[in-house]
Amino acid sequence: MDSRTPGRSQQKIPFFSRLQVKYAMSYLAILAVVLVLLNTYPLIASQNLLFSSKRDSLKSQAAVMASALMELESLNADQVARVMNMLDSTGLSRVLVTDPSGLILYDSQAQSDPEEDSEENPPDTQPEQEYRYALFQEVVLALEGNDVVYSQYEDGCFLSTAATPIVYRGMTIGAIYLTEEDTTQGALLMNLQQNLRSISLVLVAIALTISFLFSKVLTSRIGALLGAIRIVGEGEYGHRLQPSGKDELAHLAEEFNQLTDRLQTTEEIRRRFVSDASHELKTPLASIRLLADSILQNQEMDQETVRDFVGDIGDEAERLTRITEHLLALTRLDSLPVGETQIVDMAQVTQRAINMLTPVAEAADVTVEATWKPGCTLRCTEDDLYQICFNLIENAIKYNFPGGRVFVTVRRDGDQVLLEVADTGVGIPEDELPKVFNRFYRVDKARSRAAGGTGLGLSIVRDTVRRHGGWVTAQRRQSEGSVFTVGFPCETPEVGGDLS
Template sequence: MLILLNTYPLLVSEDLVFRSKETTLQSSVSVMVYSLSGLDRLTEENVAAAMAVVEETGLSRILVTDDAGRVLYDTRETGSAVGEYSFYTEIVQALLGNDAFTSNYSNGAFRSRASSPVLYQNQIIGAVYAYEYDRSQGALLEGLQANLLRLSAIIGAAVLCLSMVLSRALTRKMALLLTAIRQVREGAYSHRAQIKGHDEIAQIGQEFNSLTDRLQTTENARRRFVSDASHELKTPLAAIRLLTDSILQTDNIDRATAREFVSDIGAEAERLSRITEDLLRLTRLDSGVLETPTVVDVLPVLKQVLRMMILVAQEKEIDLTYRAAEGCTVLATKDEIHQIIYNLTDNAVKYSPPHSSVQVTLAREGEQVVLTVEDNGAGIPEEDLPRIFERFYRVDKARSRAAGGTGLGLSIVSDTVKRRGGTVEAGNRPGGGAVFTVRWPWRKEGESL
């Protein structure tokens, strides 16, 4: 931009001066040609007489030649060329019948030359040549150039200062962002990039902080999950080890006691197996490895699960009933539907006291399929409702372990439902007990995916 500022105005100004010189110089030459046009032949005497009546033009030099190029008139007092032959390019062009003009600018001055032929009855009898040396226009152009240079220097200094300020600001912000990235890379997920402003780097810093928040949340969840999983796995393993040590360290252990210990070992091993299966199922859900869904009718799966769960409920003297409507089809897999219904029903039966009831309802409400599981148990404390679907979270840890729960069933239900576009909610019944509600988008049977 500075180069353009220092060249374009000068070139335009030079071009304007050249055009002005051509107009004025050609006009002056035309006046002189007109004063000579009445002569049939040019001589030194009649040319001098004719030029005497021409007004002073301020030109540096005027030459008049005959048709052979011999100088008949010269305004230069010192070193006059009268009587000599002149073959300036402009004079040669004029003697050939052409008007000629040239001009150039150098060393702070404009040098302009113009010539025209002198005609008598359409015959060329001579030529008029004019030369102008103009320093005043050159001085104006030099002044313009000097002003442009000063202006360019001011602009350049301002741009340099502004660039330094912006560069330092950007460098400082980039340094803060890089420091934050290194801190997070080293595992300091609580570190945040403190970048002020509203520019792009500040926006990147905000996005980085949002990403770090998610990383910290994920890392906290991972650590809590690993800790809880380790604790849950360690409990049955410790029980198995304790029971085996008891068998090994007890001399002459009777058969009934040994069978009891082995039975307890089998129960703990079964519990360990359930925890492992639930962990694997959650890992598959987290990795997004899901089977291809189809349109599944929920009712046959519900009947299959309840036929099995009714036997479990009868052992606890719990009345397990259901109400179900036809046409409740959703986009999922049969195994997923089975797992959801089983976990919710099993959870309700486990935590319901004897001689109570569990009600399962399946219905279609508009464009949704709704599954409701209600029990008459102790319910869920209000402060625990927001965390009920967290992994390994238990309202009553001692009671949950005694019931054989792993703390993962509701998490599996929540993740499975959400990955198929549904929702699951937990709440308390007005008359006591808990209620779980699952909602899926209804899909028409036979509908293409």
């Protein structure tokens, strides 16, 4: 969407209140959650898998060693050493074997090569046995008859410990304690962690770039719409947006353009209405002033002439009153809601309007003929329906010829109630028919003013009809004159209900 910079200064928006920042922060918040999961779940799952593997391995090795040692009726250092030397303890950092009291009988870290011992210490000079106890919690639990396995990961190293009792004929004769330090698996886990961090940094950079660009594009379109609103708010109703894309913002731009079209049309109608109203009010006011000045400036004017001038002033004042009343009626139709409606018989209201206009028709030597069918009821306010009927029939009489006729028909057509008012009068040119309901529009301005018309009667009819869900049309009569047709949805009164 394209927009021009608005003329007035824009209100500065705080940084963290900008939509672009909010969108970017929302994307980053989602990314942060994803990265936390990416950097924690695989590591935790890998650690748990390795922990489980190492526990099972240590438990299996401890069980094998315990099975080998439980064949001995009693444990002593020499027998334990011979058995342990035959067993494979590859990968273990330390192996301890204790008696029931926790005395260490075998320690893989303290064991050395027998040939080195014999060279350094001849048999007759062997040191005395050093008594040491394994004061480990695992050993204590194992001597109580429990199998114990622990694993932990720290500083890139997996440290695992296991202890199991040595049982002979239901009695615990000792315990085995194993430890394993695995830096290889720890290094692999650290590499995985480092790779995940590198991937996270790349994702952060990509996400920052994409979120910035996406939020900028999105907010720029919103900013264009905001700028267009400001321009239209300043009165430039011809401004339009150029929608791009098929998303909601594009539809919003199209709705904005349609709204400005309606605003522009309404503004043009308003200006034309004000101009026409000013012109219509100016004419009788100018006539009144001219006549009044003539009376005041001509002191020798006879009474008969003064009486004629005063009569003309009264006629212009009456015309001014009619224009004002019609303007007030149109204002009321534009601003006030519809009053309380009821079921009304159009034939009865039409007959009342004809009765009121009979003296006018007789004075103009015009005959009014009316026909109607029963059951022509609709929902409306009686005053509004009377105003519609009165205005149409009055126009048919005023714009007729001496000896002319007016035909008023009320009938049903399906689910519609129709009022037709035809006349044998001056008629309306074909190209003028679409304009007859415009405010202050007259086909023959001279004849209209002579007949006392304001150019607002048909506008009042159209607006009143539309307020009650109806429609109105104007057509040329085949032979002469014109035909006005008004249609309303038919509504039948409820049984036992009142009919006005």
